[in-house]
Amino acid sequence: MAVLTFGSSSDLKYVLVLVLCFCLSCDARFKGFRRFGVQSEATQHRRGADVVDYWFTQRLDHFNGADTRVWKQRYFINDSFYRPGGPVFLMIGGEGPANPAWMQYGTWLTYAEKLGALCFLLEHRFYGKSHPTEDLSTSNLRFLSSRQALADLAHFRVVVAEGRGLGASRWVVFGGSYPGSLAAWFRLKYPHLAHAAIATSAPIHATVNFPEYLEVVWRSLASYSSECPLLVKKASDTLSQMLKNPLLYSNITRDFQLCSPLQLDSFMDSAHFLEALAGNFMDVVQYNQDNRAFEGVVGTNITIKVLCDVMADASLGGVYERYAAVSRLMLHTLSQRCLDPRYSAFLHDITNTSWSGPGPAAGRQWVYQTCTEFGFYQSTDSPNQPFTGFPLPYHLQQCEDIFNMSAGGVEVCVRDTNECYGGYGLRATRIVFPNGSIDPWHALSVTQDLSTAMPAIFIKGTAHCANMYPARAEDLPQLGLARDHVYLLLQQWLKE
Template identity: 55%
Template sequence: MACMQLLLLLCLLVSLCNCYRMFGRFSRIPPEPQSDSAVQDQWFEQKLDHFRGADTRVWKQRFYVNDSFTHSDGPVFLMIGGEGSANPAWMTHGTWITFAEKMGALCLLLEHRFYGKSHPTKDLSVDNLRYLSSRQALADLAHFQTVMTEKLGLGKRKWIVFGGSYPGCLAAWYRLKFPHLAHAAVASSAPVQAKLNFSEYLDVVQSSLARNDSDCPNKFKVASATLIQLLNFVENYEKITSDFRLCQPLEINTKMDRAFFLDTIAEYIMDVVQYNNDNREFEGVKTTNITIQVVCGIMANESWGSPYDRYVEVIRTILKATGEKCIEASYKKYVEEMRSSCWEGPAASGGRQWMYQTCTEFGYFQSSDSSSQPFSGFPLSYHVQQCTDIYGNEFNLAMITGAIQQTVENYGGLNIESSRIVFPNGLIDPWHALGINTSLGTDIVAIPMQDAAHCADMYPARPEEPFVLPAVRKLVYELLTKWLQL
């Protein structure tokens, strides 16, 4: 009852679009997946804790199946779910489906624990979130594969795992940790190097913005500096609220309020870069027509006024494309939402869970600490403080740093020791800075994708896509075909 009362209160305070924006820039989750009558929810009895044999608790994990192409000697394709609801659209769309048709593969998609409808615990309390980790997720995959192999009579059919972004990391790590189960892996846009201060993210944003107009990043830098100057005077807050169409009047009472506002506005530009010219319409994403060329075109158009005025116009253009009526930029409200541990809470679609994983495993904090980028005002300390404010005092810099080191030690970071893994990485995508961009041998293959963005190789082909993608898909297919012969 208390959870439902809190939910009703928070629903009065926040707009629906904010739940969507909470995921930040790692793997932006689209709106709730479109229903597909041809793809039905299925459920697997999963262990709660794979690392304590005395714990016999189980829960129901969601998965999907497409057996339209399978034949007895074909492989099994396993798509790994990530930090949001598993989207059934992937069971009929995407590069892996094209491969499955050619190879006669059985296609399975397993939703990640604690996301979507896969609820291992009664709520999202910090005590329960300790069962949320990449290690538990990998063990989920292993148990799922073992049981399904027997249940479906799959015998010795070889399994190939697929994933993009964080699930791309899981794909590589599954092949690393369970080589007897995963025969090969496709790890698209996988930032396998956990890192506390990921200031390089904005370095790549700057270089990507400069591809078509070398002065575009500087215009954003000037606009951002102007915005920071305006924030120094309370009498400007009404103007800023109106300019950026904030949902509530701007209030800056703490350094966290200020940093959160600046980060929130900058995220819109960061997202444009990360997903530049992608093909995510089938997932329900509305912003695929807003590209680097579009935003830099606005920033170059002096008829809009000063660089600050052009920045405002860019944000308004993006809001119109997404259908967002206003921007939630209140740090206080954000923390209130993120602290809610109810499954019905405003951040339970993934925001609370993914932030927990960044605070306890990966870092990945995209700070403005670098001088080679167009924004400022949200340093590393701001990101670390969020962990403390949301989850408690024990989630401090020392704990986070130690957790990240454990992740690197466990998986190897950029020095992964494995085989039969392919790493496609879009060079426009800021996340490629933490990925494997140079092959580590004949069977740990890096594929740098010129002019391509985040997970671009995974999406359905289209005429407007970057010219490199057809060749990338062909190379991945050839590698998998070769590896299946081994």
């Protein structure tokens, strides 16, 4: 890691800090940035009951001067820590509803209290209640992109600075997960607006095929028990073979508590079922032992240890029976009556273009972004991972089925994203990349210093966005040190 000399917080007068971060939970069918647990808008508002909605006017298309249409973007404010001349933090949402609980909890508020910061949370266009268009038709989703989101951020920053007399202040962008990428890219694309960036768990390299995600899942399971990923692999392989025999479908329907009798009419049906079961492990690994309960997330008690202990429990039967037991455990934990493995049901939901329909919960907007910008498809194309049956063509077929977008089109879009932002070749200054070793997304992020001006903080034993969550007594020592390191970097960079 880079060696830095840190100054005191008294040097931060007249400095404004913009914080971008986002980690939240969504439906189990959500693709891309995997989310474990179901978190409703009602739960969010119970957690942030005292937080008021505000609305900011944005242009629909920042890159077409002839298009004068505007819309209202939701944001929140916390001024309880603000001291005149102090910094301002802006937490920006990502691929789901902005959670007002972040205005009451989180490491960023610890920084805010120390620095006397005014805090904002800005919701991402097309997510939550920030509806730029009347529906989610494919023609309207053309206004959903990271580039438009960065332009939203720039406009918000300029208008807020002008309106509050903060134009001469320095701005620093923070982010976690997809908004971690946005944080790094905002510093890259708008250096006159962002003085520095903290990009937590941020995949900065777009790639169509991302089998490395599941390779990290293997290693993360093995960090608890070397036998665990072997048992999971054997179970997944066993089930994959059983799916070739229709005579076993009734048993599978019962054992995995399916909503209707299992019927596999195509490769997409079997791949969707196998991915759903693998997702039980993928989601738990991504958020293993992270302190997300304050968000209203259900299931934070399910950890790698819990799942591996089930897979090692011979009293349940063979590996197939244990795999089914994991699935039933997850259904019970999430208060779900049954598992619907049908690809046709997924398509029915995700092609619904109504804001009030099942499309947003199924991840329609984020799947669009993966097809048109990022890829990030967590395929089983590597031999060094524990699952079977959902290779890259399965993921690409979804782009075709949902958005009529060919595999070649996805390849071009992902290439364009890396050309726009630089991928691993990103060149900038004053960006730090915290990542957890358990988190599969670190495989597309930065875990070693790119330069002294772009250091990495690699936190062994922690998962996705762990350094952003509220601190607790049981946190690993290295997690506390990582939080402190980020704070000291802020002090150092804001003096430069």
